[in-house]
Amino acid sequence: xxxxxxxxxxxxxxxxxxxxxxxxxxAYRNIRTPIVEPSxxxxxxxxxxxxxxxxxMYSFEDKLNGEQLxxxxxxxxxxxxxxxxxxLLYDGGKRLYYMGPMYRxxxxxxxxxxxxxxxxxEALGFPGAEMDAELILLADALWQELGLKDVQLEINSLGEPxxxxxxxxxxxxxxxxxVGLLDEEAKRRLYSNPLRILDTKNPNMxxxxxxxxxxxxxxxxxxxxHFNSVKAILDMNGVAWKFNPRLVRGMDYYNxxxxxxxxxxxxxxxxxxxxxxxxxxxxQIGGRPAPAVGWALGxxxxxxxxxxxxxxxxxxxxxxxxxxxxxxxxxxxxALLQKLRGxxxxxxxxxxxxxxxxxxxxxxxxxxxxxxxxxxxLIFGADELARGGVIVKPLRDGGSQQVxxxxxxxxxxxxxxxxxx
Ligand code: ATP
Ligand code: MG
Numbered sequence: 001x002x003x004x005x006x007x008x009x010x011x012x013x014x015x016x017x018x019x020x021x022x023x024x025x026x027a028y029r030n031i032r033t034p035i036v037e038p039s040x041x042x043x044x045x046x047x048x049x050x051x052x053x054x055x056x057m058y059s060f061e062d063k064l065n066g067e068q069l070x071x072x073x074x075x076x077x078x079x080x081x082x083x084x085x086x087x088l089l090y091d092g093g094k095r096l097y098y099m100g101p102m103y104r105x106x107x108x109x110x111x112x113x114x115x116x117x118x119x120x121x122e123a124l125g126f127p128g129a130e131m132d133a134e135l136i137l138l139a140d141a142l143w144q145e146l147g148l149k150d151v152q153l154e155i156n157s158l159g160e161p162x163x164x165x166x167x168x169x170x171x172x173x174x175x176x177x178x179v180g181l182l183d184e185e186a187k188r189r190l191y192s193n194p195l196r197i198l199d200t201k202n203p204n205m206x207x208x209x210x211x212x213x214x215x216x217x218x219x220x221x222x223x224x225x226h227f228n229s230v231k232a233i234l235d236m237n238g239v240a241w242k243f244n245p246r247l248v249r250g251m252d253y254y255n256x257x258x259x260x261x262x263x264x265x266x267x268x269x270x271x272x273x274x275x276x277x278x279x280x281x282x283x284q285i286g287g288r289p290a291p292a293v294g295w296a297l298g299x300x301x302x303x304x305x306x307x308x309x310x311x312x313x314x315x316x317x318x319x320x321x322x323x324x325x326x327x328x329x330x331x332x333x334x335a336l337l338q339k340l341r342g343x344x345x346x347x348x349x350x351x352x353x354x355x356x357x358x359x360x361x362x363x364x365x366x367x368x369x370x371x372x373x374x375x376x377x378l379i380f381g382a383d384e385l386a387r388g389g390v391i392v393k394p395l396r397d398g399g400s401q402q403v404x405x406x407x408x409x410x411x412x413x414x415x416x417x418x419x420x421x
Contacts, residue, residue: 047252093125111269122294129229317373
């Protein structure tokens with residue numbers, strides 16, 4: 001689990017602001033659900049025989065009432081629970097998005113942490129392929145907005161439950177014929193959840209997985225038509241996609257369209273975003289049956305990729321640094337700084353590091369002002385204050401002169417400070 005400190009946290013805020021603006025343009029509304037949910041929600045929602053439920057959940061017993069709880073490993077189940085609990089779909093479908101920390105007990109490595117952050121978009125109550133496509137277009141627009149390159153879209157269709165059943169039988173027969181090549185986990189999952197085996201990260205099993213029966217060959221006309229509609233919309237929008245018949249995703253709740261955005265630039269943790277349709281989850285969690293589709297992206301991985309590809313210059317500096325030669329001026333100075341902030345100016349006040357030794361020399365205060373990156377120093381000198389003035393000294397553009405301003409005209413010159421910054 002990582003601390004996210006300044007100045008790096010500025011990248012996070014920059015990214016989150018971009019996402020909020022984009023979500024607004026696609027009419028997705030923010031939803032915030034608790035970080036802790038009953039364990040049963042994830043066990044039922046994600047599927048018992050999945051990596052997350054089998055070995056990655058942070059679960060504990062509430063000591064006060066014995067309830068089994070889990071730190072959310074993902075947010076779709078929680079969003080669906082909230083939608084059901086509050087009857088969000090009573091007047092039609094809802095487009096929602098969230099941001100926040102998720103928890104999975106994994107082996108920490110680059111791009112894989114135990115507390116990590118996801119941003120997700122979910123469209124609940126819409127059955128059409130156009131909504132699968134809208135969500136993919138939304139993610140694609142985000143990569144463009146961020147200036148990310150070399151992100152490939154992989155898509156597949158998992159079909160419907162009855163189609164999966166036929167595939168399952170063929171898959172089990174195939175795996176039984178190759179039982180010597182299965183690792184312990186795969187052997188365990190052979191009859192409980194064979195599709196999961198296709199999602200293995202074991203490099204020794206990749207050839208086996210490559211040659212396994214493909215789900216797509218078991219899909220009926222309707223499922224294929226849905227898949228083709230998604231692809232047609234992507235094509236018309238110039239979004240390149242690659243059909244990956246092995247793509248199954250890590251949770252059991254998916255059906256029909258599944259997709260991932262992957263990059264080669266992050267080593268083996270190359271999936272930056274994944275999602276798909278989950279038309280049966282709402283009913284499974286206790287709601288009236290309603291279709292849904294969504295995705296989640298890994299914030300750490302996206303920011304890491306951004307760092308690999310381009311440097312985003314973020315200026316996090318105040319506009320004004322207030323220099324106070326003598327502590328007696330503090331009440332007047334701080335009242336003026338409050339006014340400036342009220343007018344929208346970013347202000348950092350000098351505060352000495354040692355107690356009882358005054359405000360520090362002018363030299364040391366100017367040094368701090370410089371290091372802060374501020375555009376201007378405001379100097380609350382005793383002589384100027386006595387006649388109702390304060391000095392504004394430009395710190396950045398070399399030659400320009402300091403000017404004394406009347407304190408009571410602060411609103412006038414605050415405007416000019418802002419526009420230059
Ligand atoms: P992976 O196959 O890499 O384990 P996943 O299929 O478990 O990923 P999802 O549950 O689909 O991942 O989560 C969506 C996205 O969240 C992933 O594509 C990835 O970018 C990010 N993500 C998942 N787990 C982690 C983690 N432990 N640390 C950082 N990011 C993660
Ligand atoms: Mg995983």
